[in-house]
Amino acid sequence: MRELIIVGSGPAGLTAAIYAARANLKPLLLAGFSWGGQLMNTTIIENFPGFPEGIEGPKLMENMLKQAEKFGTEIKYENVVEVDLSEDIKSIKTDSGEYQAKSVIFAMGSEPRKLMIPGEDEFYGRGVSTCATCDGAFYKDKVVAVIGGGDSAMEESTFLTKFASKVYLIHRGNEFRASKIMADRAKNNPKIEILFNTEVKEVIGGPSENDPNLKVVKKIKLFNNKENSESELYVDGVFLAIGHIPVTGVLKDKLPLDDHGYVTPLSFGSVKTNIPGVFVAGEVQDHTYKQAITTAADGCKAAIEAERWLAGK
Amino acid sequence: MDSVVQSKVVEVTDATWNTEVIEASNTKPVFVDFWAPWCTPCKMVAPILDRLSMSMDNIKFAKLNTDDNVDTAMKYQIMAIPHFIIFYKGQPFYREPGARPEPVLRAMIEEQLAKIKSESE
Numbered sequence: 001m002r003e004l005i006i007v008g009s010g011p012a013g014l015t016a017a018i019y020a021a022r023a024n025l026k027p028l029l030l031a032g033f034s035w036g037g038q039l040m041n042t043t044i045i046e047n048f049p050g051f052p053e054g055i056e057g058p059k060l061m062e063n064m065l066k067q068a069e070k071f072g073t074e075i076k077y078e079n080v081v082e083v084d085l086s087e088d089i090k091s092i093k094t095d096s097g098e099y100q101a102k103s104v105i106f107a108m109g110s111e112p113r114k115l116m117i118p119g120e121d122e123f124y125g126r127g128v129s130t131c132a133t134c135d136g137a138f139y140k141d142k143v144v145a146v147i148g149g150g151d152s153a154m155e156e157s158t159f160l161t162k163f164a165s166k167v168y169l170i171h172r173g174n175e176f177r178a179s180k181i182m183a184d185r186a187k188n189n190p191k192i193e194i195l196f197n198t199e200v201k202e203v204i205g206g207p208s209e210n211d212p213n214l215k216v217v218k219k220i221k222l223f224n225n226k227e228n229s230e231s232e233l234y235v236d237g238v239f240l241a242i243g244h245i246p247v248t249g250v251l252k253d254k255l256p257l258d259d260h261g262y263v264t265p266l267s268f269g270s271v272k273t274n275i276p277g278v279f280v281a282g283e284v285q286d287h288t289y290k291q292a293i294t295t296a297a298d299g300c301k302a303a304i305e306a307e308r309w310l311a312g313k
Numbered sequence: 314m315d316s317v318v319q320s321k322v323v324e325v326t327d328a329t330w331n332t333e334v335i336e337a338s339n340t341k342p343v344f345v346d347f348w349a350p351w352c353t354p355c356k357m358v359a360p361i362l363d364r365l366s367m368s369m370d371n372i373k374f375a376k377l378n379t380d381d382n383v384d385t386a387m388k389y390q391i392m393a394i395p396h397f398i399i400f401y402k403g404q405p406f407y408r409e410p411g412a413r414p415e416p417v418l419r420a421m422i423e424e425q426l427a428k429i430k431s432e433s434e
Contacts, residue, residue: 033357033412033413034353034354034357034412036353040353058353077357079414095414095416096416124410125393125409125410125411126390126392126393126410127392129392129393134352134393134394135393137349138379138386138391138392138394139392208390210387210388210390211389211390211405213405214405216390216392237392
């Protein structure tokens with residue numbers, strides 16, 4: 001039975017681990033099978049303070065992991081499947097084991113939102129992707145579409161121009177939500193063609209040239225919501241950049257969740273929940289800021305709160 | 314401290330593809346891991362395949378670096394990695410993209426091996 005279990009290995013989880021380990025809480029961090037959070041799928045982070053030349057996402061996460069381990073964090077690369085927060089001793093079940101602790105910090109973050117349109121699941125990994133940095137290299141000289149209007153969509157579409165011959169940037173609104181600096185980069189890129197007021201309704205596949213038995217993405221069905229017209233666009237790949245949803249499935253009926261699945265903490269910005277000894281950090285509860293630095297700050301706060309709570313017991 | 318990795322995973326290339334995978338799959342299914350050095354989930358999967366290769370005798374394990382072997386990667390339309398294809402009798406029998414934990418990979422392979430077995434009976 002441990003003092004503290006941390007679930008999640010993005011900036012929130014790993015920062016919590018650094019602080020908790022230095023406070024001698026000997027934390028167990030359940031990192032998930034694919035550890036590191038969303039920053040593992042990005043190229044350079046330019047706005048994390050302390051790095052005027054920027055730092056690669058995976059490098060920053062690797063540094064955080066090393067730091068957490070240096071001070072004594074025990075890390076297991078397991079996925080949490082069930083939690084029991086009803087007793088004094090909290091119980092966390094993973095795909096490989098079961099662990100008990102007096103206190104828990106939930107920092108599972110969020111994962112890419114899906115459009116939930118026909119063809120999306122069928123062609124995942126065969127033309128449909130949620131990660132341009134992961135899969136972009138396979139679309140050399142091909143035509144791709146990026147769906148979204150925020151900073152991620154701007155970054156992904158700009159990144160893909162390094163490989164693709166053409167990038168369609170498709171957004172259902174009539175202006176981007178992205179920060180001006182990112183939106184301008186996309187707008188000024190000659191390889192990017194922007195389609196506003198456009199929704200993607202279906203991903204349509206066909207036999208690949210090399211193997212008629214293998215179906216790959218061939219085109220997408222579009223709907224212009226301003227002119228109420230339909231059309232088709234031939235693309236080899238579709239990249240979703242339409243936001244994220246919190247990974248709070250295991251917290252259903254255990255902690256209060258709002259309409260979008262985010263945990264409702266004791267008050268806005270707090271890391272405390274309605275259960276003493278249970279804390280939430282990062283994008284499982286934050287849908288306002290969603291920055292690496294704010295997420296890391298949450299992790300720090302949660303560790304400090306956990307330490308205080310444990311000391312007071 | 315140096316530890317020797319126990320593994321029967323064979324590294325294949327564009328040049329050795331036909332012998333090591335296509336022809337070999339005529340007698341025994343071949344599991345191919347399409348990976349690249351910059352792919353972090355691929356690194357999570359590699360040691361799992363090393364272990365599986367030591368304990369699963371009914372299937373051969375191979376891996377192909379998609380950076381260095383673009384022809385084969387393109388031939389099989391690899392658009393996301395890690396990508397796993399099980400070859401049998403020279404053809405892709407089953408394919409699935411995405412890293413996953415050891416028990417899930419093992420179950421996936423065993424399920425396909427059972428299908429191959431029942432098809433050949």
